[in-house]
Amino acid sequence: MYVTSPNHYVDSDISRVSRDFLASEVFERAAIRSLPEESLLFCEGDEAVQVYEILEGVVRTSKVLCDGRRQIISFGYPGDLVGISHDCRYHYDCETVSEVKLRAHRKNACSANSQTEPEFCKLLLKHTAFEMNSMQEHFLMLGRKSALEKICSFLVVLLDKVAVEENGLMRFQVPMYRSDIADFLGLTIETVSRTITKLRKDGVIDLPKPNEIIVCQPAKLRALAERSE
Amino acid sequence: MYVTSPNHYVDSDISRVSRDFLASEVFERAAIRSLPEESLLFCEGDEAVQVYEILEGVVRTSKVLCDGRRQIISFGYPGDLVGISHDCRYHYDCETVSEVKLRAHRKNACSANSQTEPEFCKLLLKHTAFEMNSMQEHFLMLGRKSALEKICSFLVVLLDKVAVEENGLMRFQVPMYRSDIADFLGLTIETVSRTITKLRKDGVIDLPKPNEIIVCQPAKLRALAERSE
């Protein structure tokens, strides 16, 4: 999952398409695995044999600098693929945020044969090309948005992705820690917390629990995601 | 071109591979075009018919927010591909930085047929997967590095990519404006200028002209790219 601005040209069915296609029997039977929360799926540098498809739960992909600074690349939700590699090495870490169920496909961009598996290659291509668009949107946010805009953009994405209506209000879970959000948005934990508190005090959102958000004013949240004032 | 940290697993031949392969006669004869500096190649939203391969010169790809804030996604150097799209729309602008010669290929990720052109699809896949790695490195920089680290990382990439030795010192051109560098690194023009001046005063680099850099202490430059002090 990447934080994207509203004026993008989304092929909104790509993840569904991916899921259906991978779930089909075109390829070898894929192994389904379950992992508890906060467990490591793979590391930067590991041999990238498999591509993983998230079926349930949330994962995070990240890179770290030698001094410990971390940048979370993306949060992977059901339907997302992680681990695609062009050279049979993973270039980032992947860990579970919550309990996760996933399907492992024993082919990758490097090992797939374009002659015998053209459809698989085309699927991976569409997926990576689509993901690149999302990453480009995320660039804009990391490089050019304020803390408030970043947090609001992040919440808007979750709102559109996983929120459920309840008494006319949209409610959703935030399964990741504040530190994950901070490392995803290029902020500190404290700034994330302060910004969320500000949104709560302004009546834009409500926080029944730290990991649960109710959006009281979705339009305002979306507006704040675009410009600071 | 993305700013990358040194501890990445690079298939350093990918751009050469791309160039050789696309230059071959496997596909239809591709049109070669020349463009003057500061001209528009395509816009976000345009129909993405073609993929472009840079032969000479430098291009920049960028996205802009409605209020004018801009983020440069990448600088494209000879051997790079720009314009790959999964849904036949370009999702960013592409302009020339210098005079540019390029080859236009009349196929894209969306229009290519994986059955009849498996090699082309595989090539695009390898290219996009490779570029995703570079973008992930760039995330780390945008989100977690200081101005000094950003500038040094940027200069190190140029050093490794285009510098030539002269009297035992590495020298290279910086074809883009300070504003381009600023929008690429998520800084302001003034901060870019101040940081470059600091590097000059510290004796790490020399600036015979604003657009020409001599690296006096490459090791120190590389060290500064990793940690602020």
Added chain:
DNA sequence: CGGTCCTTTGACACGCCTCAATTCATGTGG
């Protein structure tokens, strides 16, 4: 020589970070 555009430099403000303490949520053992 004058105009234009880019770059550099300076003064100042402010947003976010740092460090530290407090509050809160959750789980455990008595």
Added chain:
DNA sequence: CCACATGAATTGAGGCGTGTCAAAGGACCG
């Protein structure tokens, strides 16, 4: 069922890095 421990989230005070605004310098060109 309630103290206590643990780890996360929140809140506060203060400093620093980078942005903002403005002006000066420099390169290039007609």
